[in-house]
Amino acid sequence: MTKTKGLALDLDETLSDTALQFFIKLQEKFGNPDKLTPKQALQKYRYASKCPYYQIPPIEQWRFEQVNSSTFQEDLPLIRGADRYVKKIHQEIMPIKMYLTIRPECVIEGTQKWLDKHNFPKAPIITRPDTIQFYEGHKWKAEQLQSLYPEIEGIVDDNASLIHALPKHYQGKIFLFDHDTAPKTNLTVIPCVDWPTVYQKLCELYLK
Secondary structure, three states: OOOOOEEEEOOEOOOEOHHHHHHHHHHHHHOOOOOOOHHHHHHHHOOHHHOHHHOOHHHHHHHHHHHOOHHHHHOOOEOOOHHHHHHHHHHHOOOEEEEEEEEEHHHHHHHHHHHHHOOOOOOOEEEEOOOOOHHHHHHHHHHHHHHHOOOEEEEEEOOOHHHHHOOOOOOOEEEEEOOOOOOOOOOEEEEEOOHHHHHHHHHHHHOO
16 A cells, blocks of 8 residues: 555445345245335344344354355345445545455455445455454454554444544544444544545545
């Protein structure tokens, strides 16, 4: 990477509507006791892992297989506006330097195909190493951000757990996607309800 400052982007629930896809596929394959639409289930539970009637071993095994399936990543729904606004950010404000995700290494191929299909900027995909357990993913991602600052100025990410994993002295910016408020912290956290808001906040910060 060059020394020009840039942004990192998360993938799941930031660019791709992965949780929605899980509810769609789970309802098709294992039933829908709540009689909710996939979008209603997403609003109620946010993640399939929080939905009580999907917490049985065969379904958990199926979910694990999809998380580790490169093919599953290829057809995920797109978060509204993500492709258009990421391109505008990359061209007008600050380059997208990497996609930083706790997805496992084995899904890089499918992830790249999905990014290419939606014409996202070309940048390396940095995935969670096989030696790092899923539950350690946010800690690993926080360490990456800290080590890459200031070349990586910050990240657009939907998961507030990342904020709690970052060291108190982290000087980068976290654009907290799909949130209208930020957790109490001394870090620079900028809540953004959608991609137009991310673009607006970046303009205010860097195009003054």
